[in-house]
Amino acid sequence: MARRLTVGAAQLGAIQKSEGREIAVARMLALMEEGHRRGVELIVFPELALTTFFPRHWVERIEEADHWYETEMPSAATKPLFDAARRLNMAFHLGYAELVREPDGTGGVRTRRFNTAILVNAEGRIVLKYRKVHLPGHAAFDSARKVQHLEKYYFEVGDLGFPVVKTRLGRREEGVNVGLLICNDRRWPEAWRVLGLQSVELVLVGYNTPSINQEAKGWEAHHLRVFHSHLSVQAGCYQNACWSVAVAKAGIEDGAELFGHSIIVNPQGEIVAMADTWEDQLVTYDIDLDRCRLGRVSIFDFARHRRPEHYGRITSQVGAVEPPMV
Ligand code: ING
DSSP, rough: OOOOEEEEEEBOOOOOOTTOOOHHHHHHHHHOOOOOOOOOOOEOOOTTTTTTOOOSSSSSSGGGGGSSBBSSSSSSTTTHHHHHHHHHHHHEOOOOOEEEEOOOOOSSSSEEEEEEEEOOOOTTTEEEEEEEEOSSSSSSOTOSSOOOOOOEEEEEEEESOOOEEOOTTTOOOOOOOEEEEGGEEEEEOOHHHHHTOOOOOEEEEOOOOSSOOOOOSSSSOOOHHHHHHHHHHOOOOOOOHHHHEEEEEEEETTTEEEEEOOOOTTTTTTTTEESSSSEEEEEEEEEEEEGHHHTTTTTTOOOHOOGGGGHHHHHHHOOOOOOOOO
């Protein structure tokens, strides 16, 4: 019998800088209730779903930004999501800014900041946590940019690797192999392959992606922003024979535009469902996890076809080198 799971891509529209977590949480609860009416067993919220995309704003002292972060999970503001998970028998994925204070080894305390995502099961238990590895943008105010993208300022590189867990989702007893990526991670095939080498079946991705190239480094047609996002997720799914639910925070936040077009992609790389707005929108699909099998026993049977002895550059090099002139 097919291993089916009803998933919901819960796209969020804009969250303005002035809007507190309780507004975002209320909108997410409404999407969970709508999902419950449609039989959703796992709902996926975006990256940094509780607040505006604050890395577009510069502050001189990073402590001025501490209010954008969660120091505990669940926190008072997010506890209603955990309660709803239990009440509606629904797992959820949540992206948020994480602030950790920990001993620094010399008797002091150090503060660490991550762009984080969690998977919470239908019992309200955090079963998977991931901290974003690929941080785009820049680490200091850049006067050349129309809009800042300061993820390298506000977050450390994630220190949890790319974990995959087998966990019960939905009504069936056997587990689902789930992994998480966050936004820019989806553009890096290495990230997908590390998940694929752990037999991932379902990759949950939240994103906040500007719809206009603000880097002032060359021109890029606007439609390519959505194309590149879809291309990255479709390729990741096809090349690792897995499903993905990729969910946007979208809309115009304090004048800065983020695109929506959240998608659900099957292990053949096909988009099977897509949001068609840049607002709060729930897109659902009954995924069949057995569809992951074909790729694994044929073209992407890693054990039979991969040749790691030739892949050394992928982990030994960071940047590209010039080839020899012949
Ligand atoms: N945002 C963007 C993303 O990777 C970006 C940054 C936009 C990179 C467009 C390249 C092109 O989708 C985040 N938050 O990573």
